[in-house]
Amino acid sequence: MKVELEALAGLPEVAAGDDLAELIAAAEPRIENGDIVVVAQKIVSKAEGRAVDLATVLPGDAAVQLAQQTEKDPRLVQLILDESETVLRSRPGVIIVATRQGFVCANAGIDASNVPGDDSVLLLPEDSDASARRLRSRLSELSGARVGVVISDSFGRAWRIGQQDVAIGCAGLEPAQDLRGGSDREGRELTASIAASADEIASAANLSRAKTSGEPVVLVRGLADLVTVEDGPGATALIRARNEDFFR
Amino acid sequence: MKVELEALAGLPEVAAGDDLAELIAAAEPRIENGDIVVVAQKIVSKAEGRAVDLATVLPGDAAVQLAQQTEKDPRLVQLILDESETVLRSRPGVIIVATRQGFVCANAGIDASNVPGDDSVLLLPEDSDASARRLRSRLSELSGARVGVVISDSFGRAWRIGQQDVAIGCAGLEPAQDLRGGSDREGRELTASIAASADEIASAANLSRAKTSGEPVVLVRGLADLVTVEDGPGATALIRARNEDFFR
Numbered sequence: 039m040k041v042e043l044e045a046l047a048g049l050p051e052v053a054a055g056d057d058l059a060e061l062i063a064a065a066e067p068r069i070e071n072g073d074i075v076v077v078a079q080k081i082v083s084k085a086e087g088r089a090v091d092l093a094t095v096l097p098g099d100a101a102v103q104l105a106q107q108t109e110k111d112p113r114l115v116q117l118i119l120d121e122s123e124t125v126l127r128s129r130p131g132v133i134i135v136a137t138r139q140g141f142v143c144a145n146a147g148i149d150a151s152n153v154p155g156d157d158s159v160l161l162l163p164e165d166s167d168a169s170a171r172r173l174r175s176r177l178s179e180l181s182g183a184r185v186g187v188v189i190s191d192s193f194g195r196a197w198r199i200g201q202q203d204v205a206i207g208c209a210g211l212e213p214a215q216d217l218r219g220g221s222d223r224e225g226r227e228l229t230a231s232i233a234a235s236a237d238e239i240a241s242a243a244n245l246s247r248a249k250t251s252g253e254p255v256v257l258v259r260g261l262a263d264l265v266t267v268e269d270g271p272g273a274t275a276l277i278r279a280r281n282e283d284f285f286r
Numbered sequence: 287m288k289v290e291l292e293a294l295a296g297l298p299e300v301a302a303g304d305d306l307a308e309l310i311a312a313a314e315p316r317i318e319n320g321d322i323v324v325v326a327q328k329i330v331s332k333a334e335g336r337a338v339d340l341a342t343v344l345p346g347d348a349a350v351q352l353a354q355q356t357e358k359d360p361r362l363v364q365l366i367l368d369e370s371e372t373v374l375r376s377r378p379g380v381i382i383v384a385t386r387q388g389f390v391c392a393n394a395g396i397d398a399s400n401v402p403g404d405d406s407v408l409l410l411p412e413d414s415d416a417s418a419r420r421l422r423s424r425l426s427e428l429s430g431a432r433v434g435v436v437i438s439d440s441f442g443r444a445w446r447i448g449q450q451d452v453a454i455g456c457a458g459l460e461p462a463q464d465l466r467g468g469s470d471r472e473g474r475e476l477t478a479s480i481a482a483s484a485d486e487i488a489s490a491a492n493l494s495r496a497k498t499s500g501e502p503v504v505l506v507r508g509l510a511d512l513v514t515v516e517d518g519p520g521a522t523a524l525i526r527a528r529n530e531d532f533f534r
Contacts, residue, residue, distance in 0.1 A: 039292070039293055040290060040291070041291040043290075044289075127532040127533075192481070195482075196531070196533035197533065198485065199526050200479075202486055233449060235448075237446065237450050238489040242289075242489060244481070245487065247287075258493075275447070276447050283445060284374075284380075284382065
């Protein structure tokens with residue numbers, strides 16, 4: 039089985055209100071039936087107008103206190119708290135939360151710009167699975183192609199160094215493949231249980247992206263078997279239930 | 287940038303003592319300069335004779351006790367303890383440890399066969415980075431090609447459902463790319479810090495593998511920039527130091 043990963047070329051800068059699907063459908067290579075389109079969270083958030091000017095944020099007491107402990111901007115911390123359900127860990131420089139959608143990540147996934155004088159930050163999409171479904175439906179409308187859509191972001195991990203791209207939203211593909219009960223070619227039952235395909239697709243796509251993040255959209259070809267007619271359960275299905283999670 | 291993932295066809299069953307590099311070099315497609323060769327842990331362990339017959343294992347008191355708590359075979363639990371430095375979490379059906387090499391995973395990465403009457407299990411390689419280095423050197427000898435080698439295994443994760451392939455050993459590539467201090471195309475400093483490339487490569491490779499695990503070796507083409515002259519630090523460099531780990 040051959041799988042190809044290729045970043046779309048020539049996408050323009052994305053601004054609030056842009057029709058992302060239109061930009062993607064017009065870029066090269068053209069999307070085709072069975073492709074999986076992996077879109078970086080950053081441009082989805084931009085198109086959805088999720089940028090916030092820190093100058094407009096008034097931090098409350100809890101934010102001021104956590105900002106002191108973690109040596110962060112209290113206005114950014116206020117946004118992190120607004121986007122979160124629980125703060126799991128914090129120390130100077132680090133705040134790890136469970137977001138309202140259930141993702142465990144640093145800073146509630148908020149990207150801060152590092153341009154001096156630019157105080158805008160970018161929140162995650164409100165509901166990344168809904169974003170993926172809208173994008174998929176519009177891509178089908180514009181191109182006629184039935185594709186899967188993954189919205190990816192770079193998250194840190196427990197136990198291991200470095201970030202890896204995961205799926206924070208998806209539509210039109212099974213996010214996980216349940217292999218329990220299957221057997222290998224010698225007839226042995228497979229011990230591997232559930233493969234987190236949507237996360238593996240996000241990780242794979244990141245490899246073909248220029249590291250300057252100038253290439254936010256990647257086509258994954260050769261995995262048409264994973265593309266479904268229905269939108270499916272979305273990447274939320276990859277979140278481990280809190281009461282089954284040893285590591286919160 | 288285009289990246290291709292393709293599983294090697296026609297590899298025979300691997301037995302203890304086999305020269306894995308010879309089997310890989312003889313398979314199609316042939317390996318070339320700049321390829322990254324991703325090899326499933328299972329066949330590395332088999333070739334290195336890491337299968338153990340449970341009938342030969344005498345469980346001690348600690349193993350018997352933990353086996354009771356977790357409802358597992360006490361002989362398997364003894365092997366898990368032998369391969370581990372610490373047991374991090376346990377409950378019925380689950381034992382999560384830090385292995386002697388430092389990997390946090392279920393059952394110390396030991397694969398149990400599910401054939402009734404077959405009591406053999408397969409341990410991780412003693413030192414997967416050393417295995418990757420040997421494989422790389424022998425591949426170079428046999429084919430003349432300078433490649434990177436990744437040894438992959440499927441690990442569960444904190445917070446998210448399903449398993450994802452990670453690198454438990456590597457040689458000839460930088461396991462992580464430090465992007466701190468880089469800038470994006472608008473001149474903004476990148477906030478993304480360190481990309482766990484070796485893990486993303488392992489995850490990507492798994493996508494092109496038939497799910498019956500009949501295809502243990504995958505070539506990754508198009509990432510020659512990541513292939514290094516030196517063997518490099520190996521996948522051990524991706525293990526987070528215990529005192530910097532919030533989630534143990």
